[in-house]
Amino acid sequence: MPGYKRTERSVAELYRDDPERADALVWGRRDTLKGAGLAAMGVALGSAIPFARHLPSGMLPAALAQGTAPQFLQMEGKARLILQGERPLNAETPEALLDDDVTPADKFFIRNNGSVPEPAGDPRAWKITVDGEVNTPLELTLGDLEARFPLVTARLQMECGGNGRAGFSPQAAGNQWGNGAISNAEWTGVRLRDVLRAAGLKEGAKFTGHHGADTHLSAQGPAISRGMRIDKAMEEDTLIAIRMNGQPIPQMHGAPARLLVPGWPGSLSQKWFTRIELKATPHTGRGMGGTSYRMPVRPIVPGSRNNGADFADMESMPVRSVLTSHAHGARLPAGTRALDIRGQAWAGDLSVRAVDVSVDFGQSWQAMAVAAPPNRHAWQRWSGRVAFPSDGYFEIWYRATDSNGRMQPHAAANWNPQGYGANPISRAAVLVG
Amino acid sequence: MLAVGALLTATVALAQDPDLARRQAEAAAEIAARAEEETVLAEGEGRSETFAYCTACHNTALIRRSAFTRDRWDDLMDWMVEKHGMNPIDGEFRTTIVDYLAQHYGPRARGPRGGNPFLD
Numbered sequence: 001m002p003g004y005k006r007t008e009r010s011v012a013e014l015y016r017d018d019p020e021r022a023d024a025l026v027w028g029r030r031d032t033l034k035g036a037g038l039a040a041m042g043v044a045l046g047s048a049i050p051f052a053r054h055l056p057s058g059m060l061p062a063a064l065a066q067g068t069a070p071q072f073l074q075m076e077g078k079a080r081l082i083l084q085g086e087r088p089l090n091a092e093t094p095e096a097l098l099d100d101d102v103t104p105a106d107k108f109f110i111r112n113n114g115s116v117p118e119p120a121g122d123p124r125a126w127k128i129t130v131d132g133e134v135n136t137p138l139e140l141t142l143g144d145l146e147a148r149f150p151l152v153t154a155r156l157q158m159e160c161g162g163n164g165r166a167g168f169s170p171q172a173a174g175n176q177w178g179n180g181a182i183s184n185a186e187w188t189g190v191r192l193r194d195v196l197r198a199a200g201l202k203e204g205a206k207f208t209g210h211h212g213a214d215t216h217l218s219a220q221g222p223a224i225s226r227g228m229r230i231d232k233a234m235e236e237d238t239l240i241a242i243r244m245n246g247q248p249i250p251q252m253h254g255a256p257a258r259l260l261v262p263g264w265p266g267s268l269s270q271k272w273f274t275r276i277e278l279k280a281t282p283h284t285g286r287g288m289g290g291t292s293y294r295m296p297v298r299p300i301v302p303g304s305r306n307n308g309a310d311f312a313d314m315e316s317m318p319v320r321s322v323l324t325s326h327a328h329g330a331r332l333p334a335g336t337r338a339l340d341i342r343g344q345a346w347a348g349d350l351s352v353r354a355v356d357v358s359v360d361f362g363q364s365w366q367a368m369a370v371a372a373p374p375n376r377h378a379w380q381r382w383s384g385r386v387a388f389p390s391d392g393y394f395e396i397w398y399r400a401t402d403s404n405g406r407m408q409p410h411a412a413a414n415w416n417p418q419g420y421g422a423n424p425i426s427r428a429a430v431l432v433g
Numbered sequence: 434m435l436a437v438g439a440l441l442t443a444t445v446a447l448a449q450d451p452d453l454a455r456r457q458a459e460a461a462a463e464i465a466a467r468a469e470e471e472t473v474l475a476e477g478e479g480r481s482e483t484f485a486y487c488t489a490c491h492n493t494a495l496i497r498r499s500a501f502t503r504d505r506w507d508d509l510m511d512w513m514v515e516k517h518g519m520n521p522i523d524g525e526f527r528t529t530i531v532d533y534l535a536q537h538y539g540p541r542a543r544g545p546r547g548g549n550p551f552l553d
Contacts, residue, residue: 075460077453085494087465116461119454170540171500173509217490220518251454252461286516305508329550393551417505431551 050392051360062328062395062427077250079106084175088112088217092180095428098344099324101381102155103183105250111160111181113287114214114223116252117272123248123256128240132209132278135200142242142257148198149190154237155378157184157346159317161265161293165419167412170303172419179322179426184344184379187260189241192276193234201230201278208233209283210259213272216286225285226267226293230278232315237262237377240273262377263348265293265314265420282313291417302415311416316348318423319402321355321382326396326430334391334433342383345370347402354401355382359394362410362425368398391433399425469493479533486530490519496538503535 073081073091081091091110093103100107120126124143131137140148160181162174175181196205209227216223232238239260241249249255254271261268267287277283287293291308300306323343332339345352351373356365368384388394401407412422471484473493487496490513501509510527513519522530 073464075464076456078457083494085492085498086467087492087494089461089464112461115465116458119458170502173499173501173505173512176498216518218518248454251457255454290512290516292516303502303505305504331551417508429550 050388050390050394051363062429073110077106078110078252081107081109082178082180084177088114089116090175092175092177093182094327095178095180095322095343096324096327098180098182098322099342101184102245103185104245105185105247105253108183108185108250108253109160109181110252111175111266112214112223113267114216117213117215119251120256126256128257128273129275130195130199130278131275133202133205133280134196134278135202136198138195138199140195145190145195145240145242145257149194151188151190152239153186153188154239154375155184155186155373156237156239156260156262157182157377157379158260158262158266158269159183159320159346161267161314161317161420162418163317164320164412164422164424167422167424168302168415168419169412170415172415172422173417174419179320181266182320182322182346182379184346185244186246187239187241188243188246189239189257189260191236192238192240192259193236195240196233196278199278204280205278206230207279207282209277209279209285210268210270210273211275211277211285212254212258212270213274222286224267224287225283226270226287227277227279227283227285228261228264228268228313228315232261232264232268263316265317267293293418293420295416295420296414299414300416306417308417314420316350318421319345319347319350319352319400319406319408320423321345321352321398321400321408321426323396323398323426323428326428328428330428330430332430332432336388336391336432338385338387340383340385341396342381343398344379345382345400346379347400349377350402350404351376352380352382352400353403353405356399356401357384357386358397358399359386359388361395362397365399388432392431394430394432396428396430397425398428465492467492473497475537477533477537479529482526483530483533486522490517496534499534499538500541501534501538502540503531506531506534506538
C-alpha cells in the first residue's frame with residue numbers, strides 16, 4: 001500500500017534529517033504524548049508503543065535509530081560477524097551470538113590495528129624476548145615456556161578498549177563498536193609474572209612495553225605497541241597464552257602466542273607476541289600517549305578539541321552487559337506476556353553485583369539473577385523473566401552494576417575524542433505480535 | 434554417544450586443520466586488498482583527492498562510518514601524521530580534503546542502534 005509506506009518513511013526520514021523537529025512533531029514538546037504523534041509513531045513502527053508515554057523526551061525509540069544496514073564478515077572458521085572495516089580488518093560479534101559461556105573461536109570478535117601476519121612455520125620455535133630493566137634478558141621459545149613454567153587455564157574476558165564507542169554523541173573516532181567487541185574464551189598459558197621473575201626485575205622495572213609481529217598498514221613500523229603498569233603484569237590472571245579453548249590460538253587471534261591482560265583494554269593483550277620490555281618510565285610505542293587509550297580526568301565538553309595531555313591511561317574496563325537470548329529486532333508471537341531472557345555481564349577487574357532490566361523505558365526495573373564467575377576476570381551469566389502487558393513494541397533495557405555499586409549510566413559519560421569507556425544502558429527492540 | 438563422538442571429532446578436526454590458519458590469513462589479506470571504487474564515497478568536489486590520499490593506508494569504511502565536524506576532521510589529519518606516519522598534508526590540498534570530509538561526512542543525528550529492524 002504505497003500511501004502507508006510513504007508515511008513510514010516520512011517519520012524515519014524526519015528523525016534522520018531533523019531530530020529536534022521530529023521530536024516536537026511526533027512526541028510533542030510537553031510531557032504528554034499527542035494523539036496524532038502516537039498514531040504517527042505507531043504507523044512508523046508498524047505497532048503500538050504501550051509504554052510510549054514513559055519514553056524520555058528527545059530519546060528515539062531504538063528501532064528508529066538511524067544508521068546504515070550493517071555488512072557482515074564472510075570468512076572460513078568465523079561466524080557472521082558485523083564488519084566494521086576491511087583494512088584494517090575489524091569485525092564485531094552481534095550480542096545474540098555471545099550466548100556461549102565460553103566464547104568459541106568462530107564467534108570471537110576481530111580487532112586489528114595493522115595487517116594480519118603470515119602464520120609461523122613452526123609454532124614451537126616462535127621466540128619471545130624479555131629485556132629492559134631485568135637482571136637476565138631472556139629469549140624463550142614456546143617449547144621453553146611450556147617446559148619451564150606451570151601452565152594455567154582460566155576463562156578470561158578480553159574486550160576492545162573502544163567497546164561501546166557507538167554510544168558516544170557526538171561521534172568519537174574509531175570503530176563504531178556496539179557492545180560486541182568482547183570475548184570470554186578459556187585461555188591456557190604461563191603467568192607473565194613467572195617469566196618476569198625468571199628474568200629478575202630490577203628496581204627500575206615500573207612499566208611494560210609490548211611488541212608483536214603485525215605491521216602497520218603503511219608498512220612503516222609496528223601496528224601497535226602498548227604497555228602498562230608493572231602491577232598488572234604481575235597479576236595472577238595476566239598470561240602469555242598459547243592455547244584458546246584447548247586448541248592452538250587461531251591465526252586471527254594472535255597465533256601462536258599472545259598476551260592476555262584480562263579486564264584492561266584489549267590492545268594490551270598483544271597478538272602475535274614477540275617481546276616484552278621492562279621500563280622505568282611509561283612506554284611510548286604506537287597507541288600510547290595523547291588521546292590514545294586515554295580518558296579525561298577532568299571531563300571535557302563533548303566534541304571539543306583536546307590533545308589528551310591531561311588524560312590518564314585507560315586501565316580497568318567499565319561495567320557492561322549484553323542480552324544474548326534475543327536479538328535486537330526479535331519478533332515474538334502475539335499474546336506473549338512473559339519472556340525468559342538472559343545475557344552476560346562483566347566489569348573489568350571488578351565483578352558484577354546486579355543486573356536490572358526494564359521494559360517500560362526505565363520507569364520500573366526488575367532484578368535479574370546473576371551467577372558468580374567461575375574464576376576472577378570471567379564474565380557472569382544473568383537471567384530472568386520479564387512481563388509484557390499487551391502486544392506491541394517494547395524495548396528491553398538492561399543495566400549491570402559492578403561490585404563497587406557503579407551502574408551503567410543512561411548516556412555515555414566522559415566523552416573523549418577517541419571514544420573510550422562508553423557503557424550506557426543498552427536497548428534492544430522487540431515486537432510482540 | 435556416537436553422535437556426541439562424531440561431533441567432538443568434527444570440532445577437533447576443524448580447529449586443528451593445519452591449513453586453516455594460512456587460509457584465514459589469506460582471506461584477511463584478500464578482504465583488506467579488496468578493490469574499492471572512488472564512487473563508494475559521496476559525490477562532490479575533493480572526492481578524488483580524498484579517495485587517493487586516504488586509501489593509501491586504509492579503506493573507505495573508516496571515512497564512511499565517520500561523522501565529524503570540520504575541526505575534528507582537521508585534527509585527525511595531524512593525528513594521522515603524528516601517530517600513524519602519514520605524510521604531512523598542508524595548504525590547498527589539505528583544505529580540499531578536509532572541506533570534502535566535513536561537507537559529506539559531517540555530524541548526523543544518531544541513535545543507540547542502527548536501522549529499524551521492523552521496517553526495510
